[in-house]
Amino acid sequence: MSEAADIAAVPAGDRRARARRATFGLAAAVCAVSVLSLAQGPAGTSLWSALAALVTGEPIPLRDRVVLLDIRLPRLALGLLVGAALAVSGAVMQGLFRNPLADPGLVGVSAGAGLGAIAAIVLGGALPVGAAALVGSSLVPLAAFFGGWISTLLLYRVSTRGGRTSVATMLLAGIALGALTGAVSGLLVYAADDAQLRELTFWGLGSLAGASWPKLAVAGPIILTALALSPLLARGLNALALGEATAGYLGLPVQRIKSAAIVSVAAATGAAVAVSGGIGFIGIVVPHLLRLATGPDHRMLVPNAALLGAAMLILADVIARGVIAPAELPIGIVTAIIGGPFFLWILLRSRGVLDL
Amino acid sequence: MSLVVRNLTARLGRTEVLHRVGLTAQAGEVTAIVGPNGSGKSTLLRCLTGDLSFSGDVLLNGRDPRTIPGWELATLRAVLPQASALAFPFTALEVVRIGLEARGSADRTGIAQAVLARVGLAGFEGRFYQELSGGEQARVQLARVLAQVWHPVPGGAPRWLFLDEPVAALDIAHQRVVTDIARAFAAEGGGVVAVMHDLNLTAGFAHRMVLLAEGRVRAEGPPDTVMTDALLSAAYGCEIRVGVIPSTPFLLPQMPDRQPPLR
Known part of the structure; x- marks a missing residue:
């Protein structure tokens, strides 16, 4: 009842109604870029003629069906999941570290994943034939996942004493671990041959080009579970903004x-x-954009971040595939080229208004 | 109902900071903890609020707070820390709502508006916390703390406020706002335990005082029994003289080389 009353007459300082409207807008944006992503591609396959054929009951050419269902659709699904995962992880990390500049990389996952991937690319050829056949093309993703996981566990162990995790220690240990993994990665890169170097570069820049249903079947459930659980953290993250001690006084299980x-x-x-x-x-x-637009309340920030992250990554992928078609740019280049100046512009515009 | 402390000993690192401290604070009263810097006031408050481990007994409304679940403890007592940092640009209203969010509560916005008005910040709901003055920020935090124990506890047990130097950042008029709120909270049956520095202000608003020095309780009782030349001079390690206007004791300013004649 109070919720309805809140929407009817928005009290000063309450930005939830605005955040809810943003949710609808962002959901619409996700739908729009998803259609764009399905419709666009170098194969000349038309989403519209395929849809028309579906409606009229005509058979869809096999080639079009393959392009749509086995290339573009898994790529779209992967983009949505990855975009949502990265954005929500960023929001959660920033809340946990009480710092708007925190990034999922802080828990060591990126450094470890990077090292795992580099090791797999450079040393993968040395695997016994049987093992190589077993993991096949999944070797790099698997190594990246376990590399990220191991380094996070290591950092967590280092920064937890007597059942209490110090986020400050975690930050510092993360820098140390990052330097170490960077050094080992450097050694591996030094030992790599030319073909491996090219693969390393492309992996580092990121791409959704490798999307396939089997990959989605592995990564999808992990990402979806994490996304589904993250809204449960929102209240705790709000309280943590007041400091760990105060969050504890508010009755929250901080650890x-x-x-x-x-x-x-x-x-x-x-x-x-x-x-x-x-x-x-x-x-x-x-x-960061969402905090500027609708405030830092994590109960709205976390779900909205999932939507905006998904929409932004799909849009970046559409651009990455479109600008030099039929070739495509690594998506990391697109997110940085468009996002960087845009972010700077936002910061300049809001300078003096909001203190980090 | 009361807060009873017996034989409380606490350490910070390897140093024993509190030695067998004992005191009693009654619901319906304001109890002030005073003493020189480093006497263990804040450490004692951290023990009472469950933030620091200790040996000895603490009974809040007859129960050991260490055995009360966190969510239930949060409805029984609220804590205002000495300094409150806030990450991210929340508005004043949103900060107060965080105090209500931790437990399910109807009409959080209405309660938040009411407590903001109570601390003299009506009309500040939409202001960003980071853009407020130090005194305004302190009052937003006080409002958040009041909101946390806004609802009566099932069974009617008294609620408690633990305040660590609640007036440190405030001008004289807003000091009065805070002391009035503390007195009103006590008058409604709640208990208030406040760490204080300003002895004159404390003498005027606390029902009881606990004087700490070097981690030990040196005196406990109504202000006129604690605020004496001998007790204060010994506790603070400098010469202090206390005067009395009708019933309230107050400190006389002391100039080292220009002692005013008292006779």
């Missing part, structure tokens, strides 16, 4: 919230990085 946040971010980001490589920027810019 459980911290552990859950770290696990969900490591899982979602690990899975996302494993299947799409290093796509930067979404995790930091999406929550």
Whole structure:
């Protein structure tokens, strides 16, 4: 009842109604870019003629069906999941670290995933034939996922004493671990041959080109579970904005919230990085834009971040596929080229209004 | 109903900061904890609020707070820390609502508006917390704390406010706002335990005072029994003289080289 009253007469300082309207707008945007993504591609396959054929009952040519259902649709689904995972992970990390510049990379998942992927690319050829056949093309994503997971567990272990996790220690240990994994990665890159170097570069820039239903079947459930759990953290993250002690005084299980946040971010980001490589920027810019537009209340921020992250990544992918078609740009380049200046513009515009 | 502390000993790192502290605070009263810097006031408050582990007994309304589930404890007592940092640009209204969010509560916005008005911040709902003055921020935090224990506890047990230097950032008029709120909260049956620095202000609004020095309770009782030349001079380690106007004791300013003649 009070919720309805709140919408009817929005009290000053209450931005939930605006955030709810944003949810509808963002959901519409996700639908729009999804249609765009399905409709566009170098194959000349038309989504519209396929849909028309579906309606009239005519048979859809096999080639069109393959392009739509086995190439564009899994790519769209993967883009939606990865975009949502990166943006929600960013929002959760920023809430946990009480810092708008925090990024999923802080829990060590990106460094570890990167090292895992590089090791798989450079050393994968040395695997015994049987093992290589077993994992096949999944070797790089699997190595990335486990690399990310191991480094997160390591960081968590280092920064937890007596059942209490220090986020400050985690931040510092993350820098140390990042330097270490960077050094090992550097060694591997030094030892790599030319073909491997090219593969490494492309992996590092990120792409949705490798999307397939089997990959989705592995990464999808992990990301969806993490996304479904993250709204449960929202109240705790709001209280954490007042400091850990105060969150405890408010009756919240602070340590459980911290552990859950770290696990969900490591899982979602690990899975996302494993299947799409290093796509930067979404995790930091999406929550920030939403905070400027509708406020930092995590109960609205987390779901809206999922929508905006998904829409932004799909849009970036549409651009990446379109600008130099039939070739395509790595998507990480697109997110950075468009997102960077846009982010700077937002910061300049709001300078002096909002203190980080 | 009361807050009873017996034989409380606490450590910060390897240093024992509180030595066998004992005190009683009654619901319906304001109890002020005073003492020099480093005497263990804030540490004692952190023990009472469950933030720091200790040995000894604490009974809040007859129960050991360490055995009360966090969510239930949060309905029984609210804590105003000495300094409150806030990450992210929340509005004043949103900050107060966070105090209500931790438990399900109807009409959170209405309660938040009411407590903001109570601390003299009506009309500040939409202002960003980070853009408020230090004193206004302190009052927003007080409003958040009041909102947390807004609802009566099932069974009618008294609710408690633990305030760590609640007037430190405030001008004299807003100090009065805060002391009036504390007195009103006590008059409605709640208990207030406040760490205070300003002895004159404390003498005017606290029902009882607990004087700490070097981690031990040096005196406990109504202000006129604690505010004496001998007790205060010994506790603070400097010469202090106390005067009395009708019933309230107050400190006389002391100038080291220009002692005013008292006779």
